[in-house]
Amino acid sequence: MTGGPTRIARRFAALQQRGEKGLIVYLTCGDPSLAESAALVIEAAAAGADVIELGVPWSDPSSDGPVIQRAMERALVAGGTLRRTLEVVAEVRRWSEVPIVLFGYYNPILALGPERAAEAAARAGVDGLLTVDLALEEAEELDGPLRARGLDRIPLLAPTTTPERAARHAARGSGFAYYVSLTGVTGAGHLDAAAVGDRVRALRPALGSLPLAVGFGVKDAASARAVGANADAVVVGSALVQAIHDAQGAESRLHAVRSLVSTLKSALTDGTT
């Protein structure tokens, strides 16, 4: 796994070459069941998702809004854990090379131990980790184990992040930077694309060559296009989780993923040509 550009880096390089915006989608692993998760991820990738953020179920998702909270609760009932999530990733890897970022909270990683968690993630075919409650100041305990296995640690930036701090994030993180477009939890509604554009332009110079993805509040073609204008990629989470939840039956869940992901991807592709 070590040495050479990661799947994430290769994907962003390819996007850049094509002059295309990336689409990153979030799904909670184990919602509605562990058995379906691999298929949903593969479907999202086939429909045009460039990177998958796979949510690791946790009992106390204090950075998430109601939609993802409920998804976490369903996933926990379905037996979702970090270990089970890694099994899903390993299953996806039999079929797809889509870059996968584990998106979650620190305690499940700590319970396994950062070394063992990094080892298991690399073995399963994970490309990076985004740990929402691991602040920059505490990240050292995970950085070493990830770096040793060629895994990216995706830094999180917020509207309250100064350019000086963003530079420190960029120096320590890799893969891409995830800019949270608003002060709030996932799934919040009040996206102001113009204000986001201003913030992103202010932070961008601090990031060097690290690609920048923007998420929180992106839910449809219009918001994806608006946010994509100032980013290398957009992240869609709650909207997809909700679409999966609203669909009845495994077949229609796959269809819901295919339909939303391809709509978003074409909005982004049209927007750049």
Added chain:
Amino acid sequence: MSDGRTGEEGRFGPYGGRYVGETLVPALDELTASFRAAMADPAFVAELDGLLANYVGRPSPLTLAENLGRAVGGARILLKREDLLHTGAHKINNCVGQALLARRMGKTRLIAETGAGQHGVATATVAARFGFRCRVYMGAEDVQRQALNVFRMRLLGAEVISVEAGTRTLKDAMNEALRDWVTNVADTHYLIGSVAGPHPYPTLVRDLQAVIGREARQQILATEGRLPDACVACVGGGSNAMGLFHAFVDDKVALFGVEAAGEGIATGRHAATLTAGRVGVLHGSKSYLLGDDDGQILPAHSISAGLDYPGVGPEHAWLKDSGRARYLAVTDREALTGLELLARSEGILCALETAHAIAALPAIVSEIGSGKLIVVGLSGRGDKDMPTVAAALGVTLPGARR
């Protein structure tokens, strides 16, 4: 603001730190800087001291409890009477201080989590006194068992949100408060009620509660002419215990924290985080917590809503590991017995949280020997718990819904 033991600010040995989303980091930096500046500002300290004296009712008495001392095996027991403060518990010490800080930072809105409702009431109280808008998050289960405090908060003008997520208790209320804070961080101060949470809260809350131990130290030196042999306090998040312990940490004084063993450690239905938990990260800091092998947080259980929390402040984790403090756990049933014992021996009806400290006294006295001088933190009064106590004793109160 350094904790004076580990060097690195915000760390207690390997514990503490700041495990929060990026959005909140600048707010925590601002709070840290503001607290440091305030504590060095004589005008701020004078205003805080004035409020503690004339609004909160400090100093609180140190009551000699001779009957209790005889009943628990022969000890000279002094009760540090936080139950006599305005609003009925130690929580107000912290709330007055943080309200002044919030005003200094230009915030206009306070939010808080609450379990027993004592911290919620104290927050609603200072919000009313200083003109903040106020919202208190409380687990739905706690809203039921602490109905009196919910009513008090609403009378004081606070909005009380019943949290239905997760286990519907304190930890879920704290998750919801964090979600509110991250959304409204520009105008809102999150008034955390215990020595838990991300840095600087464990230090900030301890320093605001340290008045408990500072006074007790002066009082016992004045009346007994010496330091106590031991200090005892109940531990939920750990703020009244840290507030008492802090003034004695560098002395030859034994420190005992008492956790809630609920229905018994072996049943798994307990809140004895330090006694039976493991190391992890919850609500912004690294400490002991109740969790499973996969890192999921396990629900806590205690008859006392204020101890019903699967985490504990990081400084306690460090005091435990370093051996400086000892932590015991007593069951719901033992706590009820402790409550009755204090009531009958001294005429003091304490909170169920506090009753845990009382219930541990026989074991502590038999460990350190009889005839010792012991300060017990009497963290709060029991009015709020009367419906719970009545139900546990099989008594139906007139007008009570079962």
